[in-house]
Amino acid sequence: EDKVVQSPLSLVVHEGDTVTLNCSYEVTNFRSLLWYKQEKKAPTFLFMLTSSGIEKKSGRLSSILDKKELFSILNITATQTGDSAVYLCAVGVLTGANNLFFGTGTRLTVIP
Amino acid sequence: GAVVSQHPSWVICKSGTSVKIECRSLDFQATTMFWYRQFPKKSLMLMATSNEGSKATYEQGVEKDKFLINHASLTLSTLTVTSAHPEDSSFYICSAQAYTQYFGPGTRLTVL
Numbered sequence: 001e002d003k004v005v006q007s008p009l010s011l012v013v014h015e016g017d018t019v020t021l022n023c024s025y026e027v028t029n030f031r032s033l034l035w036y037k038q039e040k041k042a043p044t045f046l047f048m049l050t051s052s053g054i055e056k057k058s059g060r061l062s063s064i065l066d067k068k069e070l071f072s073i074l075n076i077t078a079t080q081t082g083d084s085a086v087y088l089c090a091v092g093v094l095t096g097a098n099n100l101f102f103g104t105g106t107r108l109t110v111i112p
Numbered sequence: 113g114a115v116v117s118q119h120p121s122w123v124i125c126k127s128g129t130s131v132k133i134e135c136r137s138l139d140f141q142a143t144t145m146f147w148y149r150q151f152p153k154k155s156l157m158l159m160a161t162s163n164e165g166s167k168a169t170y171e172q173g174v175e176k177d178k179f180l181i182n183h184a185s186l187t188l189s190t191l192t193v194t195s196a197h198p199e200d201s202s203f204y205i206c207s208a209q210a211y212t213q214y215f216g217p218g219t220r221l222t223v224l
Contacts, residue, residue: 002217034154038213041171042148042158086212097122100150100205102215104114 002027004091006103013110017079021106023089024071031092033065033072038086038105046074046087079110114140116208118216125196126224132192133219135206141186142208147179150203150218159204162189196223 004025013019023033032050036043047056049065049072056063060079065072076083086105093099115138125131135145145162160181161169168181178200180192189208193200201223207213 036156042156045154045156048154088215090215095121097218097220098203099121099217099220100203100215101217102207104214105212107212 002091002093002101004089004101004103006087006089006106008106009104010107011109013079013108015080015110015112017110018075018077019079019108021074021076021087021089021108022071023074023103025089025091025101026070027091027093027101029094030067031094031098034090034092034100035063035072035074036088036090038088039084043088076108079108081110081112084108084110114138114208114210114214116206116214116216118204118206118219120219121217122220122222124222124224127197128195130192130194131196131221132190133204133206133221135189135191135208135216137187137208137210137214140208140210140214142210143186144209145183145189146207146209146213147181147189147191148205148207150205156205159191193221196221198223 007022035046047063052067063074088105089103090100119134147159148156162183164183170176183189205218207215
């Protein structure tokens with residue numbers, strides 16, 4: 001059974017802290033791993049990772065994938081209150097439908 | 113853990129036909145379910161919010177007569193794409209609201 005697990009479920013930090021969010025997966029026919037940020041309505045796409053060991057970076061956010069150990073991390077440095085959101089990890093599989101399996105998300109709260 | 117399923121995973125249909133996609137929460141009840149459409153570059157667009165026993169709330173720009181949503185029970189919401197056209201070809205994802213949103217694996221619709 002395909003499975004995506006995120007940890008922690010919830011995290012509260014102070015502004016300026018650095019956080020690491022974890023996503024581990026067990027799927028057959030791995031295609032890609034995606035990170036999303038969900039604040040109010042639709043999740044906003046952050047990164048797509050397909051290769052191990054190559055860090056993707058966007059401002060204070062970065063992410064890396066380990067296909068051997070089957071996990072990914074999302075790092076946020078110098079957190080701001082605007083980073084407060086649910087961060088979703090989704091794993092795409094190589095099926096005809098190219099299904100996406102989502103984790104349950106990590107709820108990050110950044111307090112001033 | 114909470115699981116959301118979608119059926120079918122993949123559907124190919126002719127232009128002008130209607131297609132129904134089911135979203136089920138398998139081990140929990142969901143008063144609210146959401147329907148999303150995935151666009152190129154992996155962004156997700158919220159189409160509508162589906163509430164059990166009442167009419168769905170559609171996002172601006174989404175045609176309610178084109179995308180019929182029915183949420184007849186606490187575990188099932190359906191999206192019917194009526195008179196489908198090639199431009200409706202997309203990946204449709206549902207989610208069910210519990211403690212957090214639990215996402216289904218998506219349905220790929222291809223309209224020929």
